[in-house]
Amino acid sequence: MDARNPRRWLILIVLCLSTLVLVIDNMVLTVAIPPLAVDLGATAQDAQWILDSYILVFAGLLLTAGSLSDRFGRRRVMIIGLALFGLSSLAATFATDPGTLIAARAVMGIGGALIMPSTLSILIVVFDEEERRKAMGAWSAVAMLGLVGGPVLGGALIAWFWWGAVFLINVPIAAIAIVAALVLMPESRGPVTKADPLGAILSAVGMVTLVWTIIDLPHGLNWVSLVTSVVSLAAFVVWELRTPYPMVPLALFRNRTFSGASFSLTLVQVGNGGLLLVLTQFLQYVLGYTPTEAGMAFIPMAIASLVFNGLGAGLGAKIGNRLLIAGGMLVMAGGFFLLASLGTGSGFVLTAVALFVLGAGGGLAMPAAIAALMGTVPPEQAGVGSALNDTIQQAGAALGIAVLGSILTSGYTGALPAGAPDAAKSSIGDALALGDAGLATAARDAFTTAMSSAFTLSAIGVAAAALLAVLVIRDRKPAAPAAPERELTLTH
Template identity: 50%
Template structure:
């Protein structure tokens, strides 16, 4: 199935003439979304004291965003394919901006949790449409490099969140970490309206409403079970019931998608070994990167006594390594030379080695040298693996399903974050 020419932007063989400027715009929008995945990590002490937030409140402030985002990513991607990627990108920016305003002015834990959930809706639309637009405006010769830059921003957003949050908290009150998103959202809206071409598929197929509902419920329940396990115990009734619900509903989603003529997610994609390998790798990279950053920022503040900005600065080398390697195109050149599987394997090996270095060397007498070495090695692994995996996932999916492909990529990342 291919999208009619009238429904896709008229691109030359070399891609859209303003493709690099468009990439900069959508990367800026993506950055603020991903910063909000980790920016609250360093704000926990401030939220606890100023909003009188309990441990459960803080968990929900963090989890409301990721739960809603994870649950809606596939549906958001499918909506972007059907109703227009540019249109959904603008809707996502608007929702994210409004949610940030409410969060920044929140006067209670409940208000902040609700605002974070609203931001998650906008974030789901933004994460799927940005990658889908990249696939649409770049041809195959430049796509790996463009996805590498996109992945750099994704890594930078996760890794720079603690640094950004620490800087803001050292100079302003905690609400500023949300209010600063508003001008970025406004700039993004204007730039997207002027620069990004519209692209969507034909409206002939009926929307897969039941598939959207099942994927949303299933993913939300599965991620909730994962993030609730450490607090309530993996054997508790709440966790087991939610996990069973998530698995059962996702199984129903798979069966439904296999038996309808126009599925939201074609399960036959999983017959592609490159696609399956990239899927598994995306979960593991998100698990290693996000989990280590969450623990390290808490360790640096609560155990070693650093302030928010100092903690953020000490986790920044990983982000800087990712940026340096991807902006120089190292990952893209290695994919062309050695192939996608070899580059993914090398990146995953570096990520594992970095985690081992932090665990073995980072805690020795509270020294920072071992931690620094591990963060740099992890950054190298992420820089190699993430662009290669994203490109493998998107290459296995037809261009008219680019939004769904981006939804798969984002869903796996959120699943790994939850782990």
């Protein structure tokens, strides 16, 4: 009997639209940071929080959102997430100060957390084992399309309209996805388990205060946030190990392959998260690129990532995940070292080569790391395993923005001439706005020096992670496919 949903490929389009709105938003924002910072009077820390507020909320609520979608219906939760995302994007469009924009981005993070686990859960329910790999491939390709087109679209929107257009574009996409979901998509639910509100609170508080501590490092160590973070995360681990219904099955981390792959994914996202924040400012403030040109500069990285992602997926079955993760991360380290060599006189070619190498390494390492991680997750925990994978990557991106942003800020301030005015020390944008040609040259040199330090540290960290992957991760033959999950219910 063929129980396949006749609308499954149309449903896949809805899922792809829902994912695309998240990917495009994150990518277009990277090229919008410099112009919106000038327009809103945002400081370097404000710019970090405009990015971090979304990522922190998204990562903190992802596992809880997955549990909610299982209990109350995945389509329903996804639609609520799309509505929140669209409405908060509309609020961000017309923000007049950094605080309003940061608040809108936080609400967008709530919407994104509700959308992401629901899309993957619905895909798994709608497609059977035979077609699921093809559907997952299409879903991943659309995400990569957002990665390729996001910066270019963002640059074009800023050039033709204004920075608010990068948020306004989310509204019609979210609206179309909501209507299509209501018309085409069946409702589905999973096995109901008890919620873990204490675990959700402890993890959210711990992550927020951890990144807050890192962002504040250029101004001195914030002992209050550091202690709060350590206590919250330690309490989270203790509680998750004791409660009969943990939000995160920490026992998975006892598996060395799961732990090694998780750490590898975290470091990849640490580098990539900070990369976008740092490099977009370098391209526009130092090299003088327009927002459109800055977006175009990321095309080599996106294309390389797309090509080598497909290549890596095939190679993983032949040479094993461990070597592919290590090799890909070594290539990434080479890309970061090339980025560290960029100077105030660097042209497009060296920048493009560095980003291509970085994208190629990430394309090789990422699918192998995800395959290694998910290969250790028992079938009955596949849903929470997927959500945990997303959480790890988002937490890594948040930490990357915080760590590299802090290194950049402190390095930039330290590299300025001793007599530089205080107004120039907060950010390179503020220094250029003063209109002093000599100060502008000094600020560009100082920013480039700080950027080189940040990318050199990224390269060393990724190279160390490659070594760790070789020592820790173990390749195993895939287990036999599990029987279908009959407890899932599907209703219209």
